[in-house]
Amino acid sequence: MNDKEKRWQKILYKCEAETKERRANGKSDKKCGGCVRCEKAEHRKNSTGWHCCGMPYDVGILPSDPACGEYWDREEQEKIDREKAEQDERERMARWEQNKNNPPVKLPIVFDGYGTIPMCPVCHEMPYSTEQCYFCGQRFIQDKEIEEYNKPLTKECVCINCGTPGLMHISKYNGHKSFRCEKCGIAWME
Numbered sequence: 001m002n003d004k005e006k007r008w009q010k011i012l013y014k015c016e017a018e019t020k021e022r023r024a025n026g027k028s029d030k031k032c033g034g035c036v037r038c039e040k041a042e043h044r045k046n047s048t049g050w051h052c053c054g055m056p057y058d059v060g061i062l063p064s065d066p067a068c069g070e071y072w073d074r075e076e077q078e079k080i081d082r083e084k085a086e087q088d089e090r091e092r093m094a095r096w097e098q099n100k101n102n103p104p105v106k107l108p109i110v111f112d113g114y115g116t117i118p119m120c121p122v123c124h125e126m127p128y129s130t131e132q133c134y135f136c137g138q139r140f141i142q143d144k145e146i147e148e149y150n151k152p153l154t155k156e157c158v159c160i161n162c163g164t165p166g167l168m169h170i171s172k173y174n175g176h177k178s179f180r181c182e183k184c185g186i187a188w189m190e
Contacts, residue, residue, distance in 0.1 A: 033063025
């Protein structure tokens with residue numbers, strides 16, 4: 001059993017006999033409200049306002065109901081998520097410290113199947129900046145290709161609502177066009 005399976009065994013309480021006994025006696029130290037699967041469902045008509053993701057959608061629950069055998073502890077999961085986020089940030093900062101003083105390298109602009117994006121040659125992530133990678137700290141050469149990539153694409157157009165002229169912004173990634181009218185406030189995207 002690997003670490004992931006051990007962690008899931010710790011979180012999930014799969015015991016049908018225990019579930020039946022809890023439901024029958026109404027006694028449980030665990031309540032549905034402490035489970036990850038318990039979610040608000042106020043938009044549903046004739047509902048208790050809560051729903052369990054592990055049950056049919058038309059069955060309502062209350063957070064105070066005794067938990068079932070598939071109880072998934074929300075606090076334990078949030079703790080695991082926090083620890084994972086902290087570990088990821090420590091690893092990112094370690095890569096940053098390792099690469100931040102490296103000489104700048106050329107940032108390739110690649111086609112990823114949907115559009116063109118910059119891709120860090122060190123960590124192979126989208127760097128979120130054309131100056132330095134957010135994930136690994138690698139700096140990039142500011143050449144003509146990067147200057148051209150950084151220039152916004154705009155096109156003059158007319159508001160479809162009030163006829164006021166304005167600028168439409170065009171995404172370099174996928175060609176989507178967006179516009180917001182300064183006069184009437186209408187916004188659209190295609």
